[in-house]
Amino acid sequence: MTRTSLLLGALHDATDPPLRPLPGEAAELLCRLAAPPRLAAHLRAVHDVAHQLADWLARRHPDLPFDREAALFGAATHDVGKVLHTGELTGPGSRHEEAGRELLLEHGIGPRLARFAATHASWADEAADSGAGIEDLLVSLADKVWKNKRVPDLEDLFVARLNAAGGRAAWEEFLELDELLTALGEGADARLAFQASYPVR
Template identity: 40%
Template sequence: MSSQIRNFSTVHDAHKFLQQLGASSKLIRHVKLVGEAAELLIAKLHQLPVSFNAGFVRLGVAFHDAGKILHPEELTAKGNNHELAGEQLLIAHGVEPSLARCCRSHGQWESMECSLEELLVALADTLWKGKRISQLETMVIERLSALCKRDYWELFVEMDSCFEAIASEGDLRLSRS
């Protein structure tokens, strides 16, 4: 158990850390592909008058499936044992608890109070493979609408187009997974 909080300045540092913890190349490839979707979301949000922590989103995506180090079967089969296990693993190794929480919130966003950044991690984790979850997308747009002080439906059209563009390349990303 680490008593000191680790700081990660880059996603590359986070990937190296995951490898030190035993992450497989398949897991690293997965978080990189989700990271591609996250970068597209981040780029879109930078066009809006909204303040958010892009670094947190990037690192949250890098760490969101850390529990699959302990539950590698969930790399190829459905399951959520990796969620709490990942959070605990990261905290035990000195990762900031709010960042480690992305291990749970990316899969439990419906039942947890999540930050915008956590919702973006969850959204990137669905869009990367071409999946759309309207409830999650609605939550993100509602949060953005309030932060930007823009009409929900005006923002919906803009963000829905962004989400669709990211999802439309899901097959390409899946073929590289």
């Protein structure tokens, strides 16, 4: 199979359980950039988890100011900088973060949507500066939970933002979020297998 057909497969193949497709603009951008198929599969898995988190947020906190479109686009493009730093698809590294933001800006994506490429891994720094919105935290959370990784400090920060916005007890917020994250974690093996079925190059 060609790289293009593998990329299109990562973006559109049916999965079990089903993974939602990426937003059209994000999928088109990945095709224009000839993104590695594994990157596209990863972004699709994280986007699907972000979608489930956003649905939960809308049900539990319907009055919370939340830019759903931005968060879902952010989840769909958060690692786009790995197009330039492919070694970070299989190993550690942070060069893709700012590179991804710059790449999105260069391709006409505004700062409101491009920021997630830079903020998804720096949520602790952003929070210390009070710059991380609930959207940024949701993308960061999705980028962990897709593979069933739990990060207590991130979850506590997310709960604190919900608590401040909704006025409900923090323990109630935590228990409901914990239940959701546990359920999402049960799909991690299938998402990891989907990602691994596509090559890096």
